[in-house]
Amino acid sequence: MKTGTGKTLRHEDVYEELERILTSSAFEASERKRQFLRFVVEETLSGRADRIKAYTIATSVFGRGDDFDPMQDSIVRIEAAGLRRAIERFYLTQGVAGGVCISIPKGGYTPQFGTSSDGAQAAETAKKVKAATSLHQLGPRIMVENFDVGSDLDNLAGIGKTMTCQVISALTRFTGIFVYGFDTTERRDATGRLDRRPDSLAIDYHLLGTVTISRKSLHVDILMKRAKDGCFVWADSVTRTLNDDCDPSRIVSLCREIAGHVARIVALRDGVIDSQARECAGDAPRHFAGYQKLLDFQDYWRTLEPSRFEPLLRDLELTVAADPQFADAFACLSMLYSNAARYGYDVSELCDDPLEHAMELAKSAIHLAPQSSRAHHARAIAEWFLGRVDASVATMQIARSLNPNDPELLAESGFRSAMRMDWKTAVPLIEEAYLRNPLQTGQYRMGLFFYHFAEGRYDTAFQITEDIQAPGVAVVHLAAAAALARAGRKGEARARLGEVERLSPSFQQKLRVDLAFRQIHPDLIDAIAAAIEDTNPSWSPSARGADLRRVQGGGATR
Structure with missing residues (x-):
């Protein structure tokens, strides 16, 4: 057989590569996915590629009966998506220059064989790298405008920019939203004039405010308006006492505290953004679609209602299959599989071991978005139920460091501490989280x-x-x-x-x-x-x- 560059591959070369993949500890896939890969490769090399259909795979690999209907049962599509991800991760770390490569292109289940030097494969890799740079462009887009300043203290004229920076920093820790800052709002055109109309960015909301500072207090007024119609959707005022203390480090600390308050109200689960996304469901910008999947997950997570579990599981499986760059969807799916183990739900049709699968999905989420606190949260839960308590605690610490403004991470940490009877740690964390x-x-x-x-x-x-x-x-x-x-x-x-x-x-x-x-x-x-x-x-x-x-x-x- 010939590769995309005309190089001839022997069947023995492909079989050898198949065994290298299946025996490698770097190939993070369940036994079912390994059987899937072996079946499609062996069928192809035996000249039976035309038989590789969802029905054949389901009945030959997954033990489904003759009445299997791929329109009603999505098991093959779901497993294929997971297998593709596992193969991609394997070659990212274990690829050999000029060596044989096995892939399963989207749109079918028949494998393709090539080498790491094939131009088509290099182009596909470049495409994935490019996609990985825009992982978070799947949710609402917020423009943080420069905060105006009202101050009778000449040495604090830069307080507006300080507050703007702190708000941007706090918001970007919530990886479900996409944040633009003052470096975008103050872009200058070719003549040097200020251009404040970044229409091409498809901004959904503008966050703006005023900082007023005196020797007695630091006061911040914040407004948030919808870009499409200019409607103000949220407003708030925050005041902090200075007590004649105008020490710059103290003021920066207060700005950070206020920014955290703003971020929690705007971006936390069930905050302003979530309520807006719910209101405009069905009439939202295209890039809201992925974010609304997260709202479906939050609806389940709030009540843990068993009747919602299976439909959401299937929906999120199809979501990650359709959008393999959606890190938060992987994290939510991981948390569902952990719940399957926690509450005894039967997911044997979808995976062999729900906790190991939860770990696999959490690792995928972290690989896609290393700074996502939700991804680390998902991994911490899987580790906990796998009995890796110390590792779970350490992972939760990473999650909290990535987003100290997320109350759910505080609550989760307190909950786990309470189960170990560490009341001194647990109770303040849980109480603060619900405040x-x-x-x-x-x-x-x-x-x-x-x-x-x-x-x-x-x-x-x-x-x-x-x-x-x-x-x-x-x-x-x-x-x-x-x-x-x-x-x-x-x-x-x-x-x-x-x-x-x-x-x-x-x-x-x-x-x-x-x-x-x-x-x-x-x-x-x-x-x-x-x-x-x-x-x-x-x-x-x-x-x-x-x-x-x-x-x-x-x-x-x-």
Whole structure:
């Protein structure tokens, strides 16, 4: 066979390259994807490339029955997209100059064979590199205008530019939006005149404001308007006291604090941008489409409603298949697969091991957008449930350093600390997170449940389970039952256990193993399990001691 440059390849060369890929630790793919690759390569080399269709792959590789319908079941498209990504990552790190290359072009499942010097492949690589430079142009676009200055202090005339810089810095940490700054707004034309009309950038919103500073206070007025019609969609004022302290470092610190406040309101989940994106759904700019996928994820993440899980999983799988540069979609998909393991959802049709797949997706997100806090958040969750607790904590620290203004990262860190009974760290983080954004998902309040339950404040602990507002999650009802039991409300506790059994019929047999899988401190497990056993002796757990240590030390799949 000949490559794009006319070089002849022997079948033996391709088989040798196939084995190099499949046996390499750098090829990050599940066993199912490996079987997929071997099947299509061997079929092609055997002269049966015309048989490589979705139906044949599904029935020969994935064990689907003769009634498989590719229009109803997207498993082959989803696995093919993941396989293409795994092959691309492999050649980025393990490619050999002039060596054989195997690829599966989009639009089909028949592999192509070439060499690393083929012009077509080089062009495709250049295209991907170019695409990787514009990863975040999938969401709303904000122009931060230079902040005006009102000051009676001559030595602080530059405070407007300082505030502008801090706001830009704070906003760019939210990688779902695209931010333009004063270097764009003050572009000059060929005659040297100021050109403030960057129409070609398709700006969606303008953020502007005024900084007024005196010896007594620093005051900032902020406005945000929609570019298409000039409608103001948000306004706010922030004042900080100086107390005659005009030390420049103090003022810069206050500017940074105010900028963080602005960024949280504008860009956090369920903030101004999100509400705008929801309002203009169906009538949004083309580049909003990807961002609205993230809103769908947030709707699920807020309630963890089981009925939303599978449709969203399928939708995001198709999203990343269609747009392999969408880093945040990979991160959200990773978090869904972690939830599949956490709540026992059957995703065996899509992957062999949901947690390993979650790790693979999180790594893809980080590879696409190394500065994305959401990508590192997704990896931290997967590591946690894999039993890699120290690694998870370290990854969460990276996520928080990338975006210290995101309340969800504070809440997640506090939640994980609470499960290890580190109350000194956990409680302030969770409480601060909900002060910053009371509307975020209630699941992190479970950390406060652990705290109050461990301290014997059972009525407070029960009320927190109510505040979580996740009626479809069995473990929340379990927590409520434990608190009610210890508060002497046994009848209500038994009713909650009935809800657990309805939502998760097998939970009764795996109580301690499930709690250990979540990396909850053994003392908390003992306390919760004892309360449940006192309420209903038939819930006596079957796993203790060594089994729990095994689960907490190395992770578990469900």
